[in-house]
Amino acid sequence: xxxxxxxxxxxxxxxxxxxxxxxxxxxxxxxxxxxxxxxxxxxxxxxxxxxxxxxxxxxxxxxxxxxxxxxxxxxxxxxxxxxxxxxxxxxxxxxxxxxxxxxxxxxxxxxxxxxxxxxxxxxxxxxxxxxxxxxxxxxxxxxxxxxxxxxxxxxxxxxxxxxxxxxxxxxxxxxxxxxxxxxxxxxxxxxxxxxxxxxxxxxxxxxxxxxxxxxxxxxxxxxxxxxxxxxxxxxxxxxxxxxxxxxxxxxxxxxxxxxxxxxxxxxxxxxxxxxxxxxxxxxxxxxxxxxxxxxxxxxxxxxxxxxxxxxxxxxxxxxxxxxxxxxxxxxxxxxxxxxxxxxxxxxxxxxxxxxxxxxxxxxxxxxxxxxxxxxxxxxxxxxxxx
Numbered sequence: 001x002x003x004x005x006x007x008x009x010x011x012x013x014x015x016x017x018x019x020x021x022x023x024x025x026x027x028x029x030x031x032x033x034x035x036x037x038x039x040x041x042x043x044x045x046x047x048x049x050x051x052x053x054x055x056x057x058x059x060x061x062x063x064x065x066x067x068x069x070x071x072x073x074x075x076x077x078x079x080x081x082x083x084x085x086x087x088x089x090x091x092x093x094x095x096x097x098x099x100x101x102x103x104x105x106x107x108x109x110x111x112x113x114x115x116x117x118x119x120x121x122x123x124x125x126x127x128x129x130x131x132x133x134x135x136x137x138x139x140x141x142x143x144x145x146x147x148x149x150x151x152x153x154x155x156x157x158x159x160x161x162x163x164x165x166x167x168x169x170x171x172x173x174x175x176x177x178x179x180x181x182x183x184x185x186x187x188x189x190x191x192x193x194x195x196x197x198x199x200x201x202x203x204x205x206x207x208x209x210x211x212x213x214x215x216x217x218x219x220x221x222x223x224x225x226x227x228x229x230x231x232x233x234x235x236x237x238x239x240x241x242x243x244x245x246x247x248x249x250x251x252x253x254x255x256x257x258x259x260x261x262x263x264x265x266x267x268x269x270x271x272x273x274x275x276x277x278x279x280x281x282x283x284x285x286x287x288x289x290x291x292x293x294x295x296x297x298x299x300x301x302x303x304x305x306x307x308x309x310x311x312x313x314x315x316x317x318x319x320x321x322x323x324x325x326x327x328x329x330x331x332x333x334x335x336x337x338x339x340x341x342x343x344x345x346x347x348x349x350x351x352x353x354x355x356x357x358x359x360x361x362x363x364x365x366x367x368x369x370x371x372x373x374x375x376x377x378x379x380x381x382x383x384x385x386x
Contacts, residue, residue, distance in 0.1 A: 007319035015248035024144035028151030029175035035241035037159025037172035041073035044155040048134035064345035083341035113142035116293035234335035295357040
């Protein structure tokens with residue numbers, strides 16, 4: 001194959017001069033920038049532990065299906081990740097499972113905005129209020145965070161890395177309330193400062209990175225065994241840095257993001273026929289939400305059909321994939337990392353076996369959508385006739 005649409009990833013924008021920059025979170029939060037979204041999440045965990053001083057081996061509740069960086073951020077603060085199952089066919093924490101997982105050592109719950117779909121923060125905030133816990137919104141895969149409108153989370157985490165909604169080639173942000181400013185500054189006191197300079201070297205790096213997004217170059221990167229493109233593995237968090245992020249760069253990233261077409265609404269409309277074929281729309285928590293999604297998420301009727309669709313999409317030049325592919329317990333077992341929880345996560349396991357993601361970035365064209373529809377129409381028809 002000579003050309004293939006990448007699964008995810010937006011071009012890095014050129015910095016834009018700004019007189020003043022109003023952020024979507026300014027009503028409820030202040031921002032501290034870090035070297036990555038994982039580092040920002042680890043800082044949020046550290047602050048939560050400080051706010052709940054006295055817990056020996058503190059515990060943090062997370063979904064049983066998600067990015068292994070969730071675990072890396074928690075264990076970097078000598079805390080114990082505790083896994084909780086998904087709700088059926090939804091990438092959100094099961095509320096009853098969360099309540100059953102609470103112990104005297106629980107300090108925080110992390111709600112993850114999976115692929116841009118909102119976590120159920122209202123429900124999680126009630127649990128946190130009832131049990132005096134810290135609520136962290138992990139919005140690495142969504143912009144703007146849902147807490148921008150209601151301020152429910154105590155801390156919010158953003159990522160500006162490759163493959164995230166706003167791609168600045170790295171960096172992250174920890175959003176915190178004014179009332180938590182002292183605890184956040186104390187948590188960050190011992191870390192070095194990383195200054196991002198948009199100089200000539202940075203611009204060359206930007207041009208090189210953007211060229212790699214080409215549908216003619218991406219297949220070459222994907223086939224290079226030493227790059228491990230798309231592979232999900234656990235990587236320990238080895239350092240935390242505080243970052244000075246140019247406002248001109250962040251402004252450009254935000255403007256470029258809001259200029260994107262919300263392709264998930266197009267997919268919702270064009271693929272609606274899949275419902276009758278037994279497919280579920282995994283990211284559709286608020287069907288009218290116009291916020292662009294990082295990827296479009298579907299659940300196949302079974303694992304075999306999911307794998308068949310992914311294979312045929314890629315053979316036809318569409319970068320569809322199975323995302324993480326495994327639950328966190330499976331990923332952590334391979335990395336010899338111990339996690340807490342019941343050990344039984346049927347909904348998360350079912351989700352991992354059936355999930356397929358489709359690209360929603362700026363490079364998706366009408367011909368790509370036509371190809372996607374035709375593959376689904378044919379395979380859905382064949383499946384119904386079996």
